[in-house]
Amino acid sequence: MFRHKKGDVMEAVAVIDFETTGLSPDHGARATEIAAVLVRDGIVVDRYQSLMNAGVRIPPFIEDLTGISNAMVRKAPPAAEVMRAAADFVGEHPLVAHNAAFDSKFWDAELGRARRSRRQGFACSMLVARRVFPQAPSHKLGALIEFAKLPVAGRYHRALADAEMAASLLIRMEDELHRRYQVVEVTHDLLREIQSVQKNQLDRWLERFQRKSTAARP
């Protein structure tokens, strides 16, 4: 599970989550909190979480949504310092986020401000969930946690709780891929391929994938 493409070393993936002041870093929104959890062999093996001070005001609506106040962020370490620590924690492990289009923008923007750059790819647990659980009533993180009967890890819209829940969702989807489709090895590359498979084509796509994998084995 989550074996790195190159070599035989079992490789973790890092599931990350940001809390921010808005929806787009291109329009002035900044991060207020980040969390990352490392998943290896189907379990969370390490965690990182920190509030961060980007020197911008959090709108009242976002304070209510996340429970992260301006006072809390004022006491937090500078954003660049936190991002460097988060990047060191994550290392070169491939990344996963729930709606990765959102988190990848903030990861790249905040890391750029800290004069660092991303070297690994992102996979999206929401896009994978749309394929693996097309019958779920919604593909919001909270709705998927309820649908899959997974434990609520803490307050929604706090970075560590959301990252933990995205990680448990990912592990559950891995289990489904093993159980339903007998996928031997769920790599990050496979997740990235699954997230672009057409709707209701996952069965057919994985059948072809398995045939190719079996044929390639010595």
Add this chain to the structure above:
DNA sequence: TGCCAGGCCCTCTTTAGGGCCTT
């Protein structure tokens, strides 16, 4: 001051529009 996004995905589609999802 007030407002602000964008990629995915469906359908009453492809010469488009609108909901979902993230904060």
